[in-house]
Amino acid sequence: MSEGLVVFASDAHLDHEVPDRIERFERFLFKILPALGCRKLFLLGDIFNIWYIDPRLAERYGDRILELLSLYIEEGGELEFVVGNRDFALCYDRLLAAPFAMRAGPIRRRIGGKSFYLCHGDDLLRKDYGYRLLHGAIRRDFPMACFHALGTGAKERIVSALINLSHEAKKRKKRWRTQPDRPYLQGLVEAGTDVIVQGHKHDRTYHEIRAAGRTGRHFVLPRWFDQACGLAYDPTTDRFSFFDFD
Numbered sequence: 032m033s034e035g036l037v038v039f040a041s042d043a044h045l046d047h048e049v050p051d052r053i054e055r056f057e058r059f060l061f062k063i064l065p066a067l068g069c070r071k072l073f074l075l076g077d078i079f080n081i082w083y084i085d086p087r088l089a090e091r092y093g094d095r096i097l098e099l100l101s102l103y104i105e106e107g108g109e110l111e112f113v114v115g116n117r118d119f120a121l122c123y124d125r126l127l128a129a130p131f132a133m134r135a136g137p138i139r140r141r142i143g144g145k146s147f148y149l150c151h152g153d154d155l156l157r158k159d160y161g162y163r164l165l166h167g168a169i170r171r172d173f174p175m176a177c178f179h180a181l182g183t184g185a186k187e188r189i190v191s192a193l194i195n196l197s198h199e200a201k202k203r204k205k206r207w208r209t210q211p212d213r214p215y216l217q218g219l220v221e222a223g224t225d226v227i228v229q230g231h232k233h234d235r236t237y238h239e240i241r242a243a244g245r246t247g248r249h250f251v252l253p254r255w256f257d258q259a260c261g262l263a264y265d266p267t268t269d270r271f272s273f274f275d276f277d
Contacts, residue, residue, distance in 0.1 A: 035070025041230025076115020076151030143266025152231030
């Protein structure tokens with residue numbers, strides 16, 4: 032990967048109920064990133080706020096978001112998209128033909144001589160076995176093919192049930208269930224990973240991870256609310272910085 036500013040963003044949670052956020056996403060792609068001098072963009076999941084492909088949702092907002100991402104590529108942008116738990120189903124349908132790289136799981140890249148582990152973050156919840164089993168099963172081809180063959184009403188009922196089974200909707204969830212498993216992170220660092228970047232937790236944090244004489248960096252990306260935000264990395268200076276814009 033050639034030198035140049037790299038940007039990481041996640042958890043925009045775009046849908047027709049937050050049209051201002053879609054407008055902000057368009058500005059992010061075509062005004063903010065060029066102004067930053069971004070050479071490559073990594074979207075680390077939950078850019079869409081959708082659990083299933085449906086013609087109604089595609090017409091309301093899904094098609095427009097896909098068009099924006101495609102236009103970003105056409106205008107010379109570089110993009111890789113890691114699927115999140117809210118947009119996981121997309122990679123089994125139209126996005127297979129999208130003009131940008133679509134990843135169903137974590138990806139590893141060397142950037143500026145550093146080894147990066149880039150993920151949405153739900154795969155780091157190693158202690159929440161129910162969550163891992165549920166989403167691991169859902170993302171397989173046969174369940175997804177069966178699911179997409181259903182009507183809108185059936186999809187909505189199934190999605191509602193799945194959300195209620197997930198730790199995300201349980202008010203009594205224990206805090207450890209939502210935390211990345213530290214031994215797993217240490218194992219990544221011990222195996223040679225220098226930087227871990229994730230979304231999913233929404234809390235905009237940075238920690239150093241020490242393991243076997245090595246030190247890794249762990250970044251959690253913030254969620255978009257009233258502002259758009261992300262993490263920029265300059266490989267020439269090995270410098271990271273969070274940023275926001277209205």
